[in-house]
Amino acid sequence: MNIKEILAYASVYLKDVSEIPNKESRILLAHLLGCDILWLITHEDTLVTCEKHYQKLLERRVNHEPIEYITSKVSFYGEDFFVDKRVLIPRPETELLVDLVALVGKEFQKPRIVEIGCGSGVISIMLAKLLPQATITAIDISHDALDVAYINAKALHVDQKIKFLQSDLLANFEQKKFDILVSNPPYIANDESLHVGLSYEPDLALFGGVIGDEILVRIIDAFLCTDAGILACEMGYDQREKIAQYLKKYGLVAEFYKDLAGLDRGFILKKEL
Numbered sequence: 147m148n149i150k151e152i153l154a155y156a157s158v159y160l161k162d163v164s165e166i167p168n169k170e171s172r173i174l175l176a177h178l179l180g181c182d183i184l185w186l187i188t189h190e191d192t193l194v195t196c197e198k199h200y201q202k203l204l205e206r207r208v209n210h211e212p213i214e215y216i217t218s219k220v221s222f223y224g225e226d227f228f229v230d231k232r233v234l235i236p237r238p239e240t241e242l243l244v245d246l247v248a249l250v251g252k253e254f255q256k257p258r259i260v261e262i263g264c265g266s267g268v269i270s271i272m273l274a275k276l277l278p279q280a281t282i283t284a285i286d287i288s289h290d291a292l293d294v295a296y297i298n299a300k301a302l303h304v305d306q307k308i309k310f311l312q313s314d315l316l317a318n319f320e321q322k323k324f325d326i327l328v329s330n331p332p333y334i335a336n337d338e339s340l341h342v343g344l345s346y347e348p349d350l351a352l353f354g355g356v357i358g359d360e361i362l363v364r365i366i367d368a369f370l371c372t373d374a375g376i377l378a379c380e381m382g383y384d385q386r387e388k389i390a391q392y393l394k395k396y397g398l399v400a401e402f403y404k405d406l407a408g409l410d411r412g413f414i415l416k417k418e419l
Contacts, residue, residue: 147193147194147197148190148191148192148193148194149175149186149189149190149191149192149194150190150191152175152194152197152200153168153171153172153175153186156171156174156175156200156204157171159171159204159208160204160207160208162208163207163208163210164207170207170213171204172186172187173213173217174200174203174204174207174213174216174217175194175200177203177216177217177219178196178199178200178203179194179196203216210341210342210343210345210346211343211346212235212343212346212347214229214235215229215230215231215235215346218230220235220236220266222236222238222240222241222268222272223241223244223268223272225271225272225302227266227267227268227271227298227301228266228294228297228298228301229266229294230294231346231347231348232288232290232291232293232294232348233265233266233290233291233294233295233348233351234265234266234347234348234351234352235266235347236265236266236268238406239380239405239406239411240268240269240330240380242403242405242406242411242412243269243328243330243378243379243380243412244268244269244272244273244276246378246403246412246414247259247269247273247326247328247378248272248273248276248277250326250376250378250414251273251276251277251280251325251326252277254325254326255279256279256280256281257277257279257280257281257325257326258280258281258323258324258325258326259273259277259280259281259282259283259324259325259326259327259328260282260283260285260316260319260324260326260327260328260374261273261282261283261284261285261327261328261329262285262315262316262327262328262329262331262365262368263285263286263287263329263330263331263332263351264284264285264286264291264292264295264310265286265291265294265295265330265351266291266294266295266298267284267294267295267296267298267299267308268298269328269330270282270284270295270299270308271295271298271299271302271304271308273328274299274304274307274308275302275304278307280307281324282307282308282309283308283309283310283311283319283321283324284299284308284309284310284311285310285311285312285313285315285316285318285319286310286312286313287312287313287314287315287350288312288348288350288351289312291348291351292310292311292312295310296310315364315365315368316368316371316372322371322372322373323372323373324372324373324374325374325375325376326374326375326376326377326378327365327368327369327372327374327376327377327378328377328378328379329365329378329379329380330379330380331354331361331362331365331379331380332350332351332352332353332354332361333354333358333359333361333362333380333381333382333385334352334353334354334358334382335353335354335355335356335357335358336353336354336355336356336358337356338353338358340352357388358382358385359381359382359385359388359389362379362381362385362389363392365377365379366379366389366392366393366415369415370396370417375416375417375418376414376415376416377414377415377416377417378412378413378414378415379412379413379415380411380412381410381411381412381413383405383409383410383411384410385410386402386410386413389413390402393415398415398417400413400414400415401413401414401415401416
């Protein structure tokens with residue numbers, strides 16, 4: 147078959163699992179051939195001899211494996227990042243969290259930023275690029291996640307700007323004087339039923355406890371024990387009221403923000419120093 151024919155076949159094959167089968171069929175073939183999508187479009191009559199290998203990729207996708215794990219790549223904030231099953235796949239809404247931290251970070255000449263639960267490293271890495279004067283520590287409880295984060299930091303040439311640390315929250319982080327704490331923590335309830343595609347992602351990065359907001363609450367508590375003045379967190383769409391009530395006990399009020407779908411997605415908390 148030529149490229150046009152095999153893509154037509156693949157689009158039909160993926161139609162029940164993908165909302166964008168034409169695009170995903172091209173992404174997978176481009177990944178297999180080591181080319182870009184534009185090349186596929188301009189070489190539709192080129193014969194391909196990798197049908198068996200391509201079929202295996204299609205079968206993985208039909209079994210709901212995320213395309214990002216199949217290609218080991220995800221686009222975030224205009225950059226390509228390496229991902230595998232050791233880390234959560236970054237979501238577009240987390241770019242909003244990066245925007246907010248980058249904005250408040252500009253209030254400091256040399257912001258000192260700590261990220262809890264860095265995963266693939268996308269937040270810390272983008273902040274290192276957006277705030278060149280920042281000092282950043284990226285923390286994760288998972289050694290595997292830290293390995294992935296370092297791969298990405300090195301690929302995007304910011305590995306010398308970020309310190310990576312294995313720790314449960316701030317337990318192993320001795321420096322309590324910094325400016326901004328940021329996190330996109332697990333915030334799904336342990337018993338919540340998830341789409342089959344999420345079964346490929348690490349539980350450690352998804353589930354936040356019996357209720358779902360337990361790790362968020364621990365992060366708030368950890369923040370209050372530091373000299374940091376700003377906490378920026380992503381959260382579940384239905385957790386605003388619980389977080390607001392928890393903060394009320396300390397006389398604190400957070401500024402909540404919404405994602406592009408209009409759902410509550412996170413908050414910025416500032417405290418007097």
